[in-house]
Amino acid sequence: MSNSQKLNSTIKEIEKILEERRPNPNWDAIEIARRTLGTSRQEIILNLGAILISNNDSDKMIEIATKVSAGFPLEYALGVTSFLGIDIKVTPDVLIPRPDTETLVLEVEKIIGGRSLKIIDICTGSGCIAIAMKKRNPQCEVTATDISPDCLKIAKENAALNDADINFFQADLTNNINGKFDILICNPPYIPTREIPLLEKEISYEPICALDGGEDGLQYYRRLSPVIPDILSEEGFVIIEVDCPKNETAEKLEKIFENCSFCFVPDISGNKRALKLWRKK
Numbered sequence: 501m502s503n504s505q506k507l508n509s510t511i512k513e514i515e516k517i518l519e520e521r522r523p524n525p526n527w528d529a530i531e532i533a534r535r536t537l538g539t540s541r542q543e544i545i546l547n548l549g550a551i552l553i554s555n556n557d558s559d560k561m562i563e564i565a566t567k568v569s570a571g572f573p574l575e576y577a578l579g580v581t582s583f584l585g586i587d588i589k590v591t592p593d594v595l596i597p598r599p600d601t602e603t604l605v606l607e608v609e610k611i612i613g614g615r616s617l618k619i620i621d622i623c624t625g626s627g628c629i630a631i632a633m634k635k636r637n638p639q640c641e642v643t644a645t646d647i648s649p650d651c652l653k654i655a656k657e658n659a660a661l662n663d664a665d666i667n668f669f670q671a672d673l674t675n676n677i678n679g680k681f682d683i684l685i686c687n688p689p690y691i692p693t694r695e696i697p698l699l700e701k702e703i704s705y706e707p708i709c710a711l712d713g714g715e716d717g718l719q720y721y722r723r724l725s726p727v728i729p730d731i732l733s734e735e736g737f738v739i740i741e742v743d744c745p746k747n748e749t750a751e752k753l754e755k756i757f758e759n760c761s762f763c764f765v766p767d768i769s770g771n772k773r774a775l776k777l778w779r780k781k
Contacts, residue, residue: 503554503555504552504553504554504555505552505553505555505558506549506550506551506552506553507533507537507544507548507551507552507553508548508549508551510533510553510558510561510562511526511529511530511533511548513562513565514528514529514532514533514561514562514565515529517562517565517566517568517569518565518568518569520569521568521569521570521571522568522569522574528565528568528574529565530544530545531574531578532561532564532565532574532578533561535578535580536557536560536561536564537551537553537557564577564578571701571702571704571705572702572705573596573702573705573706575590575596576590576591576592576596576705579591581596581597583597583601583602583628583631583632584602584605584632584636586628586631586632586635586662587661587662588626588627588628588631588658589626589654589657589658589661590626590654591654592705592706592707593648593650593651593653593654593707594625594626594650594651594654594655594707594710595625595626595706595707595710595711596626596706597625597626597628599768600741600767600771600773601628601629601687601741602632603741603765603766603767603768603773603774604629604685604687604739604741604773604774605629605632605633605636605685607739607765607774607776608633608683608685608737608739609636609637611683611737612637612640612683614639615639615640616639616640616641617640617641617682617683618640618641618643618679618680618681618682618683618733619633619640619641619642619643619681619682619683619684619685620642620643620644620645620674620677620681620683620684620685620731621633621642621643621644621645621685621686622644622645622673622674622684622685622686622688622724623645623646623647623673623686623687623688623689623710623720624644624645624646624651624652624655624668625646625651625654625655625687625710626651626654626655626658627644627654627655627656627658627659627666627668628658629644629685629687630642630643630644630655630659630664630666630685631655631658631659631662631664631666633685634659634664634665634666635662635664641667642664642665642666642667643666643667643668643669643677643681644666644667644668644669645668645669645670645671645673645674645677646670646671647670647671647672647673647709648670648707648709649670651707651710652668652670655668656668673720673723673724673727674724674727674730674731677731679731680731680732680733680736681731681732681733681736682733682735682736682737683736683737683738683739684728684731684732684736684737684738684739685738685739685740686720686724686738686739686740686741687740687741688713688720688721688724688740688741689709689710689711689712689713689720690713690717690718690720690721690741690742690743691711691712691713691717691743692713692714692715692716692717693712693713693714693715694715695717696708696711696712699711716752717743717749718749718752718753718756721740721742721753721756721757722756724740725756725757725759725760728760728777729759729779732779734779735778735779736778736779737776737777737778738760738775738776738777738778739765739774739775739776739777740774740775740777741773741774742764742772742773742774742775743773744764744771744772750764750772753775757775757777759780760777760778760779760780761777761778761779761780761781762775762776762777762778763775763776764776
């Protein structure tokens, strides 16, 4: 019996396993293959019919696909995901980074404009935002906080893997953080408590503390609003991720941050994804 087989046969098998659970099984199959083999998507796509893999690697890929087909998040099954082209280690201790969150980093970079600024990332989770900021803007000083020691452990590992020099602190939002910052970034929990049991099965594997925003999903915004003057420099900005499917939510956020000037920032789909705040003049 041969100890190897063509990759394309394994890809086809994975696609069949995932077709009822995932919207794009071909993309997922190639992602599983490239992470397992340590190669690129381009390499696989260009040479799919010619690549030979070991039976052991094929079995690993099928095992991952089987987990995912049962509702386990692909990113956790792989142990890694990509955020703005940067590999980020993920476990069920941290929220899986979403492409929508990249909006925050891109908006902050418009503010930075090449300057050396002090940045703080609150509720850092996996550290994806802080790491992306430091990797893409090495002249900036970046601090990151999280209340969870498990999150901070993963975030520190990700910073080391990406050679990103970041100051990490265990803190509840900005508690016990001294000094002022030019930019404050935060992706807080913002799902209303009652909606969490209704979410997709995949989300049930993520840490509830990173999802649950209280009764109306806005409790962390209410906690953050009064501390902004204490931590933000005079010319500073705050960029917070939001989810505004209803105008009512946007209106509530405007009320919470009524002491600040603000504007909403859309994501690539045109949805209000971030709230940009600065001091009223």
